[in-house]
Amino acid sequence: MVSSIEQQGKEAGVGNAGALESTLGKEYSRLEGKAFLPHSAKVKPPTYNVPPDEVVRRDREWNYLDSPLNQIPIPRAPAPTFGEVTPRPQVWHREDTFFPVLRNRTITVHGPSNYILQKAVSRYETLIGSCTKLSIHPRHYISRKFNDTEVDQNLTCMARRNFRSARLKPSYPQYYAVESLEKHFSQFPGYLAKANSKMAISHIHLGVRRLGGPWPNSEMNESYLLIAAPLGIKILAEEVWGAIRGLETLSQLLWCSPSGSTIFINQTFIRDYPSFLHRGLHLDTSRHYISKHKILMNLETMAFNKLNVFHWHITDDQSFPFVSRTFPELSRQAAYNSKMVYTHDDVREIVEFARVRGIRVIPEFDIPGHTRSWSLSHPEIFAKCYDMENESPFYGGLDPSKNETLEFLASLFKEIVELFPDSTLHMGFDEVEFNCWSSNPAIKKFMLDNGMGSPIDIFKIFTVRLLNRIQEAAKHVTLTGQRRFIFWQEVFDNGLKVPNNSLIHLWKDLNSIPGYFGFQAIVSKGWYLDSYLKPSEWIGYYENEIYPSSHFYPDVYANFEPKNVIGGEACLWSEWQSDETVIQRIWPVTSAIAERLWYYRTPNSDEFGPRLEEQRCRLLRRGVPVGVASGPGMCPLPSGPDGDISPFDLIKIGAIGTITSGEYIHHLEIRKIILLIFCGLALFTAGYFAGRQGLAAHLSRVLKTLSTNNFGITGTSRLARFRKYALNALFICFSTFIAILLLVSSTPHTSGLRSNLEHQVKGIKQKQQHENRVKPGRRATSQYK
Structure with a gap:
């Protein structure tokens, strides 16, 4: 589905984001007297002076549009969109x-709420x-003679004008859903659908x-349903997950x-x-x-792409990293390292x-094969x-x-x-x-003793007995009272007897269809992430068919009902990927698979x-x-303060804390807690000694003595007592001062953290600028370093 701005751009002949240049530029030249977007749709420079800045795709490669006389293509990724999903x-x-959208707006929850929803809103x-x-709005489509300040001013002026005059268009095919959404929100207590007074969207209703x-x-x-309009942004979901x-x-x-400097949102209606x-x-x-840490980062990225199942293949032939409390010797003997x-x-x-x-977490302890580490x-x-009757x-x-x-x-799977x-x-x-x-x-x-003709017969009996034992153990720990099993495709191919509600994980081909016999299937055929040679092969993953082809397998397709396929999985086997490369291997290629499944x-x-x-x-x-x-x-980066610190710098500098218990914990909060505990112990100790020594009474006597003797200290014993009392008083004052100082310094000032990070990032930028000033002939070497 092409948005109206893209359609206008195509009609003008300037491509996807060129519509912004042609449409908004003409509007601003009329309304504001100036336009930062030139009318390139009508006036095009000669191609022999300026090469066309257009990117096209041929097969699975993106390149600059070039002359057919040039035999060597010039690779170039397409320019990113902005504000698209x-x-x-x-x-x-x-x-x-x-x-425009205010930065300090809040998300108001209407209806029932729980811990999961509160955490999501906070995130x-x-x-x-x-x-x-x-x-970020890319500068790729805007003339370089306009600086960021001019672009921001024009965008802000147009957004405010839109805010004053825009209306939710009733021409939407799903406009009835918009009306029903408004009626539903009006039933929530405390909901006020009033216009914003600051000429920007300030209300987000969930x-x-x-x-x-x-x-x-x-x-x-x-x-869920989503509407972005001048009166606010509204999201309505059936459940928390939506x-x-x-x-x-x-x-x-x-x-x-x-x-x-400014956040924007297009007028939008979504039913998803x-x-x-x-x-x-x-x-x-x-x-x-x-x-x-990488698993948690991967889960976070899965949520950004609306994936909802993490299939965790924990053990295999090479290692057993799971610390079992029932059999701790498994990981002690077979983990790579303690x-x-x-x-x-x-x-x-x-x-x-x-x-x-x-996101659901589904573990896999692959048996009976792929278990060498267990041995x-x-x-x-x-x-x-055995080799020729000899034990090997x-x-x-x-x-x-x-x-x-x-x-x-049975004992291991119970755990x-x-x-x-x-x-x-x-x-x-x-x-x-x-x-x-x-x-x-x-x-x-x-x-021979049991009249079996092949090992598959033993495997069939073994499978039934094991699954029954697992179901027995799951009765007391599973909400449904039983477990549903997933098996790789070989189980179906070998004819093993498995429960009727089992899921068959297809990874070889789509010819042996479990749908013939009523089994539901998960498809990973064509989605093995360890098999691609270069990331541009995401096109193959994106265009992968999850159903058997009706052209090549008409009989199979006729009997295979689409409802039997409940989804699919992208699979990464880690023979050739490690902790240092796994994220780059999975993302962003898997975003194409996530798009296909959603x-x-x-x-x-x-x-x-x-x-x-x-994305x-x-x-x-x-x-x-x-x-x-x-x-x-x-990737476009803002030139303002928000662009000074890139996410990569945040990770390297350490401003992003460790992820625990479902959210990020700020490292300053931990420091504050430690300091509070220390101050409490110090004050407790001081109070204890003060009580033991009767410090208050001693201080009053010292002051009385000093006042009656006109601050004259003549006796040796009197001087010794004064030193003793004074030291006690100084100890209390010093402890109190240190406590106050620590409490003040432990407050997590955003500005202090910001300045510290900016100082470190400034050093990184200066180093990068120095490298960019290297002679052209040595650029590759500098970048490599």
């Missing part, structure tokens, strides 16, 4: 009319409070019909002037809901250990951090492979013929279901080494490319060190 809303009407009030983490469950789940309602998604959309609709309920990201933390582990407290923190962002501490439950030192996975194996797994509250559990069951089982004499004897329509890469660039720049400004998406380019 990723993933795209289902119904989105965006007008070219825009209004987004901070997020949208300044231009630091919002999109309405919630019902809370929903305390945990995100597979049936949660994430739908309110969280609506707040994220609002944070993306806001954009700032080039200098970062996801196309799929399951929109996940799979992360392998076994092949390379991924730190808790510090490269996830304790119960770490897991709870990650789960809670995800919960308040509407370091428990070789007794493994099946050894190699294992082929867990031994399904032993009762010890079943009891071990797992008690720790992870989600009602879904990923069991793995992929790439099982049946050949090794067939070579083991004990397994062959078990098959807004499943006919893909339009030309339209999505500029929005992906804006990339937005993530960078929010502190996520993402990678490149479409080639060479840059």
Whole structure:
């Protein structure tokens, strides 16, 4: 769906954001007597003097538009949009009319509220409070002869004029929803739909019909309505989870002037809901250990992209980083390092951090294969492979013929279901080494004694027994009384007997369709993040089909009902990615997959490319060190105070604190608490000694003695007593002074923090400017350093 401003620009022949130049420039030349946007739609410079500054896409590459005589393309990423949403809303009407938004406005919640909603409101009030983490109007489309101050003045004048004259247009196809939204808000106590007196939007109203469950789940309602108009911004959600998604959309609709001095929002109507309920990201933390900090950063970025499932592949052949309280020897023997582990407290923190962002955490302890690391501490439950009837030192996975194996797994998964509250559990069951089982004499004897023809028969019985034991353990710790299992595609291909409500995770192909037999499916085919060679291949992920092709597989497509696909997951296996590279590998490429899962329509890469660039720049400004998406380019930065500190600098300097218990904790608050405790102990100690020595009585006697003797001290004993009393008095005064000084210095002054950061960033900028002054011939070397 193309916004009206984009449509006007295309009709004028100046591209996407060129519409702002042609439309707003002519309007300002008429209204204000001057225009910072020249009429480039009518007057174009000769191409032999100025090369056309247009970027086009050929296949999966973005390049400058160039002469066919030039054989070497010039790569260039498309210019980012501003104030546009990723993933795209289902119904989105965006007008070219825009209004100023006050920085000190608040979000008012109407209807029921809970801890999760309060945390979300607090997060987004901070997020949208300044231009630091919002999109910036790019100067790419504006003539360089106009400085940022002139651009800001014109934008502000036009926004105020729009504010005075704009009306919500009843021509919207969904205008009935606007009317119903207004009626619904009028029923909330204390709601006042009054005009703003400061010529800017100052009210953000958030309405919630019902809370929903305390945990995100597979049936949660994430739908919402959003209206941005002069009377204020209104968001109405069915449940808290929809309110969280609506707040994220609002944070993306806001954009700032080039200098970062003013926040704007276009007149907008949005009716939104996801196309799929399951929109996940799979992360392998076994092949390379991924730190808790990077996991939390990844969860935050998932919330920015409206993903709602974190599929945590915790263990594999290479390591066992989970610290089990039932079997602590597993991580003690198989973790890479004693510090490269996830304790119960770490897991709870990650789960809670995800919960308040509407993200489910689904663990995967892959069995019976991919368990080599387990054998370091428990070789007794493994099946050894045999070569020509001779025992080899190699294992082929867990031994399904032993009762010890079943009891071990039942105890371990009891601990797992008690720790992870989600009602879904990923069991793995992929790439099982049946050949090794067939070579083991004990397994062959078990098959012979029980009349079984192949190891798959043992595996079938083993699967049923294990799942029953897990369900028994889950009765007392799961809200639904049972767990729903997810299996990789091999379970269905091997014909194992699994519960009818199981989910089949497709990763090989879409030909063996579980939908034939009523199973619901999760699709990861075509969404393996470790397989792309360069980030521009996001186009392949974006255009990936989640359903089998009706052209190539008409019989399969006819029997495969779309309702059987509940969603998909992007998968990152960490054989070739580590803690230092995982974020850049996942983002912003996964934003294309998130768009596909939220807004499943006919893909339009030309339209999505500029929005992906804006999302990339937005993530960078929010502190996520993402990678490149479409080639060479840059992210617009405000020239004002909000542009002095980039998110990358904040992370390096350390102004962004550690993420714990679902929110950022300011390091100054911790310092303040410590200082208060110290002052309390000091005053308590002083008071204690003062009470023991009778200091008040001593001081009064000293003053009386001094007054009666006209301040003359003649006796040696009297002088000694005076020194004793004076030292006690000085101790009390000194302690009180230190306490007051510490209390004053512990107050987290924003200005002090700001000046400190500005001083450090100034040094970084001076170093960068020095590098930029290097001779052209040495530029590459300087940048490399």
